[in-house]
Structure formats: C-alpha cells, structure tokens
Amino acid sequence: xxxxxxxxxxxxxxxxxxxxxxxxxxxxxxxxxxxxxxxxxxxxxxxxxxxxxxxxxxxxxxxxxxxxxxxxxxxxxxxxxxxxxxxxxxxxxxxxxxxxxxxxxxxxxxxxxxxxxxxxxxxxxxxxxxxxxxxxxxxxxxxxxxxxxxxxxxxxxxxxxxxxxxxxxxxxxxxxxxxxxxxxxxxxxxxxxxxxxxxxxxxxxxxxxxxxxxxxxxxxxxxxxxxxxxxxxxxxxxxxxxxxxxxxxxxxxxxxxxxxxxxxxxxxxxxxxxxxxxxxxxxxxxxxxxxxxxxxxxxxxxxxxxxxxxxxxxxxxxxxxxxxxxxxxxxxxxxxxxxxxxxxxxxxxxxxxxxxxxxxxxxxxxxxxxxxxxxxxxxxxxxxxxxxxxxxxxxxxxxxxxxxxxxxxxxxxxxxxxxxxxxxxxxxxxxxxxxxxxxxxxxxxxxxxxxxxxxxxxxxxxxxxxxxxxxxxxxxxxxxxxxxxxxxxxxxxxxxxxxxxxxxxxxxxxxxxxxxxxxxxxxxxxxxxxxxxxxxxxxxxxxxxxxxxxxxxxxxxxxxxxxxxxxxxxxxxxxxxxxxxxxxxxxxxxxxxxxxxxxxxxxxxxxxxxxxxxxxxxxxxxxxxxxxxxxxxxxxxxxxxxxxxxxxxxxxxxxxxxxxxxxxxxxxxxxxxxxxxxxxxxxxxxxxxxxxxxxxxxxxxxxxxxxxxxxxxxxxxxxxxxxxxxx
DNA sequence: AATTCGTGCATTTTT
DNA sequence: TGCACGAATT
Numbered sequence: 001x002x003x004x005x006x007x008x009x010x011x012x013x014x015x016x017x018x019x020x021x022x023x024x025x026x027x028x029x030x031x032x033x034x035x036x037x038x039x040x041x042x043x044x045x046x047x048x049x050x051x052x053x054x055x056x057x058x059x060x061x062x063x064x065x066x067x068x069x070x071x072x073x074x075x076x077x078x079x080x081x082x083x084x085x086x087x088x089x090x091x092x093x094x095x096x097x098x099x100x101x102x103x104x105x106x107x108x109x110x111x112x113x114x115x116x117x118x119x120x121x122x123x124x125x126x127x128x129x130x131x132x133x134x135x136x137x138x139x140x141x142x143x144x145x146x147x148x149x150x151x152x153x154x155x156x157x158x159x160x161x162x163x164x165x166x167x168x169x170x171x172x173x174x175x176x177x178x179x180x181x182x183x184x185x186x187x188x189x190x191x192x193x194x195x196x197x198x199x200x201x202x203x204x205x206x207x208x209x210x211x212x213x214x215x216x217x218x219x220x221x222x223x224x225x226x227x228x229x230x231x232x233x234x235x236x237x238x239x240x241x242x243x244x245x246x247x248x249x250x251x252x253x254x255x256x257x258x259x260x261x262x263x264x265x266x267x268x269x270x271x272x273x274x275x276x277x278x279x280x281x282x283x284x285x286x287x288x289x290x291x292x293x294x295x296x297x298x299x300x301x302x303x304x305x306x307x308x309x310x311x312x313x314x315x316x317x318x319x320x321x322x323x324x325x326x327x328x329x330x331x332x333x334x335x336x337x338x339x340x341x342x343x344x345x346x347x348x349x350x351x352x353x354x355x356x357x358x359x360x361x362x363x364x365x366x367x368x369x370x371x372x373x374x375x376x377x378x379x380x381x382x383x384x385x386x387x388x389x390x391x392x393x394x395x396x397x398x399x400x401x402x403x404x405x406x407x408x409x410x411x412x413x414x415x416x417x418x419x420x421x422x423x424x425x426x427x428x429x430x431x432x433x434x435x436x437x438x439x440x441x442x443x444x445x446x447x448x449x450x451x452x453x454x455x456x457x458x459x460x461x462x463x464x465x466x467x468x469x470x471x472x473x474x475x476x477x478x479x480x481x482x483x484x485x486x487x488x489x490x491x492x493x494x495x496x497x498x499x500x501x502x503x504x505x506x507x508x509x510x511x512x513x514x515x516x517x518x519x520x521x522x523x524x525x526x527x528x529x530x531x532x533x534x535x536x537x538x539x540x541x542x543x544x545x546x547x548x549x550x551x552x553x554x555x556x557x558x559x560x561x562x563x564x565x566x567x568x569x570x571x572x573x574x575x576x577x578x579x580x581x582x583x584x585x586x587x588x589x590x591x592x593x594x595x596x597x598x599x600x601x602x603x604x605x606x607x608x609x610x611x612x613x614x615x616x617x618x619x620x621x622x623x624x625x626x627x628x629x630x631x632x633x634x635x636x637x638x639x640x641x642x643x644x645x646x647x648x649x650x651x652x653x654x655x656x657x658x659x660x661x662x663x664x665x666x667x668x669x670x671x672x673x674x675x676x677x678x679x680x681x682x683x684x685x686x687x688x689x690x691x692x693x694x695x696x697x698x699x700x701x702x703x704x705x706x707x708x709x710x711x712x713x714x715x716x717x718x719x720x721x722x723x724x725x726x727x
Numbered sequence: 728a729a730t731t732c733g734t735g736c737a738t739t740t741t742t
Numbered sequence: 743t744g745c746a747c748g749a750a751t752t
Contacts, residue, residue, distance in 0.1 A: 090742050137736095359738085359740085380740095417729085421728050558740080560741085581739060597740080619738080
C-alpha cells in the first residue's frame, strides 16, 4: 500500500477501499464514511496506474458529484481528476446521448424537459386530444406516465398489455401522443435520459461496445435509490471483466415514489454471483444517544440488511421534543430554542438545520425567523431556474438551440407581449397539425394562415426575424454575449424597471443573476456550448447550490438533507398525516419508506436533535387537529425528553405580539394541561390514591410516568392510561 | 387582447 | 390559506 492517506481509514473502510476484484457491495450506514471510501478508492486506483478516463462514477445529485470531484482533485491533482467520468446518472447519460443522438434519430441539440415542462406538454396533449381522465390534473397524469417510464413500460407495450379500463385506455392514448410530441420537439424528459440510452445500446451493439471498453470500473453511489432503468444501464455496462462497486444503505432508501427499487440492493447478490459484501458500521457523526434513538425507530421495519451501527462518540444529550399549539407556535418555539443554543453553547447559525416533510411547512418557519432576525437560507422550494422570468429567458435559449422545441417556443410567443394571443396561437397550431409542419415552420409561412389577422401576422413575422437573427448570431458570439444582447433586444430589464413593483424588482435582479450565472458557467467550462449550459440548467437541483460557508440557518426538506450533517437538527411537523404523510391511504411499504425518511432525518445530527409537533395546523384552509407522529412513540424512551415544560408562561407577553385573542384562550387551556404533568406535582389515582410525580419519560402514547404513592409505593404507569387528577 | 375579479382546488418528497 | 385558471369586463 503506497498511499499515506490510507492510514486514516478504519479496518472495514480499508478493506472496502482496497478490494478491487469482482462486483462488490458496500453497505454503508449513515455517517460511516462512505464518501471517504469512494474517493480513496478512486484515488488509490489512479495512483496505481488505472486510467481516470476508464472510471465511471455515478451519483444522484450534482452536489455529491462535485464534492467527490473536489476531494479527489485534492488527492490526485486537477489534470487527472478532470478525466474521470463523474456525475449524476442523468447528466452522464445526457452527455452520452448528445454524442450518439443521431443513432436515435434525434439531433444532438435536443432539449431536456424538466417536470414543469413535461406537465405543460401533458396539458397541451390533453387539450389537443380533447380528453380528460377521471378529472385528474395534468400533473397527476404526468406522474403516472413517469412511473410507467420508470418501470420501463413504453407506450406501445402499455397500450397493448396493460390498458384495460377506459381510463387506462385514455392514458395510453395520452402517453403515446406525449411521447410522439417529445420526439417531434427533439426533446427528452428526465425519464428519457435513462430510457433512451437503453434503447440506444440494445439497438447498436457497436456503440455499447465502445462504452463498455471505455468504462473499466463502474462505481455507483446511493445504490438503494436506483430505479429499474438505472439498474439496467449498470448491467449493460458491466460484463465479466468490468469492475463494479456499489455503495448504499437500505435504511436510507427514500425515493420509492420515484421508482427506486430497493430490491436492486437486496437482490444484488443474486444478480451478480460471487459478490463480496462489505459493511461500514462505525459511525463518526452522531452521539450514542442519537444512534440509539434512530435505531429504535428503524428496527420497526421488517426485512432490512442486517447491520449494527455503533460509535465511539460520547453519549451526548437526550433528544428533545417540543410540543406546540400550532404551526406558528412551533416556528416561534424553534426560534427561541435557536437563540438559546447560539447564546449559551457557542453554536453558530450554520451549525443548525430545520427539516420538514413538505415544502409548504417552510412558510410559518420563515416568518418566525424573519421576525426574530435570525438569518436563514432555504434550499429547494421555488428554485432560481424554475422562476418564471428565468425560465422565460432560458426558453429563448432553448429555441435558439433547438427550433423544434415547441413547448419553449409557445412559452415565448407572447413574451414580452407582442400582441400574439391564445386565439392566434391556436389557429397557428391547427395549421401546423393540418399540414404536418413544425410550429416554427408555420411561423415562416404565417401569411398563409389566413385565419390570423393581418396585423398579428406581421407581429409573428417580426418575431421570426428576431429569432433568426439570434439563431445566426449563435456561432458568432459567446454564450454570455449572445444572452446579454438578446435580453437587451427584448427590453425585459427595462420593462421590469419601469414596472417598479416589489415583484418586478425581484425579477430584474433574477434576470441579472441569470446573466451572471451564464458568465460564470462559461468561465468554469471553457469551450462549453449552449447545449451544455441548457443541460446543466435542466438537471440542476436546489441542493446543488448548497454551500455551508455563510452563517445561515439552513431550511430544507428531509429529502434534500440526505448526505448532509449538522451539529443541531430540528425535525418539524412530527405529526400523523404529515410525517408519516397520508396515513389513511398508505400501504405498509409506504409507511416503511416514511420511517426510513425519519431515520435519515435523525441521523443528520451530530450532537442534538429537537423534534417538534403541533396540536393543530392550518391545512387546506382549515384548522386540522393533529396527532403526534407514531415515530416519536417508537423512539426509545430513555433517549428522549420533553423540552417545553412551562415555556409558555414566561413568554406570554412575547406571544401576544404573535397571536390574536382567539389563540390566547387556547394557550391558557394548554398551560393547565401541561402543569398537571410536571415532576413534583401531587396527583391522585383511582386505585392507588394520592402520590407525587417522580419522573416523566418519553412522549406521546408511550410516555411513562413514575409516581410515589403514599400507600402503594412507587409505580411506573403509562400516562395515557393512568387517569390522573391534579391535586 | 389585456386586465380584473372570483371560484375552486390543493399539498408530498425530486433527478 | 393562497395560488391558478376561467369568466367577465374594458
């Protein structure tokens, strides 16, 4: 072993790093250093003489890929590191697809539709076919289509073998048309980026052979989250001679809803005989208490890969629970706790994260943090590249790159307003379909579309001239110059400035920011084309932009938090119907996935976990009364305590600033209830008579209470059944 | 064709 | 609650 750096690996990590024979699976528990193993493995291989361009390393987020690239660059230098094939499944395959597009009868400048684009295309298809399916939204139908694609069921197969009921038959029709339109638009959706390569490789053995020869070592991170198509691709690349290393944790599989098949991991040993399995079980992140709590919850899931996560870290603090009246109170109490943490314990804001199950929970939290003047950053939510003004400009770039991209073209027809309304557009679409033309070609022949008013025909003509000018300029200007000139020509900045509202100023800034980000991209990626930039934009996700440099509290969904760690973690909304979500309709397997999500949330924490739940919450426009999450009940009572006994009284003046009188009543009632449960209170029990509370352990239904009764001695009772009255 | 107003509906999670 | 979409109005 030549590398010094291998010294800081533990025995299990070292064995996994050094093993480079046949297919192997590394079962890596939370915080067990799997990224370290992956990066060391790659660096070690290259030092050993392996060609970096023969290594394919696949991750799920760009962020994970970038992080690995950085670490490897630090170890082996930028020249070699740059040659690695390293990225998300989607971005690597998009790259391959651009190279091989012709073999699929696509042009290499194809557009990539994100979810929003796909939904809008589905909407257009529904209108065109004049179909509705059980009153489902286009977004629901898009999701169904996406699920089919994830299972690798193509339109023909679905129509032939799976579509039986009338709704299914209609779905088949929509699915078929949707896919045809994608092809005509020279566009692919996210799922196509996985499906098309499979088609490509199956139909062109020579192309497959080329990549098989290239990829001599394939590494896959977050293997538990691969779907059927991704697994298929891995299998295509890997033959007897290829080396394959997959890393994952079945306990952290949280993308079942997106088609991830945990079975890929559980059955890995069946698909690849003579597989060698390594386990990373030592956790370096969390305290003993946190691991115990997380373990006590996840053990309620059957059928896991056997492993025991342990740590040499200290016991640590108890996990704590904040019981709150409603979502506003929850946000307020969390702010209070944060202030306490930063003043008393030298914890800075960037050490703290607030996690939630659904994005809509962030609103109340944001409001409270703003009021308390606590700086925060939201990861995900409405992302920069998904904002209307940004998407509008991006749509222009897409049309410049790919004139067949009808979705983008329709988006900008009347942006900025040039008097081409829906009526005229519908007429043009009708014309295009009738003569089997693309929308763009129809624009060239606008004077033949006699249904459109003459004045508007001229506007269309003008618009076409503008587009052609920039299509031509593409080859003469840099991407940054092109975009700046275009934005200038469109006059959008001027438009936003003149509007001069809070919103328009924001839009102004965002468009400026887009120009900056293009300049930045061009600098980072010398020689990159407009297609490269557009690929990047489509495949960008909120978490990719996360950097923990500035001093902010981080807010995000639990899904986004995967792979990250923070000293202090707040897990909010621990209520039935939020977390786990939709308990009424959930199958066991869905609850199990929610439980794994809970496990992910808890194991993000290094030192402290604070769970919160609200007794009531505004949902669907009305107050819903919430039950405590079953997951809180599953946590080992020895690791958890309630935090906010008596918090309310001292803060009543503060509270008034937050709540109207209606809430006030509720609080006082709540105080009464809390007071009866305090340690030291005297209580009376039906059978055992009077006594004094010695201790309260746990929360919710599993809460236990110890009482020293005068005549019957000390008893440990479940609070739920004890029927105690305060004396 | 654009603006304004009102109704109804929605909430997972994301590459 | 608040957003998106459709009808009504200018």
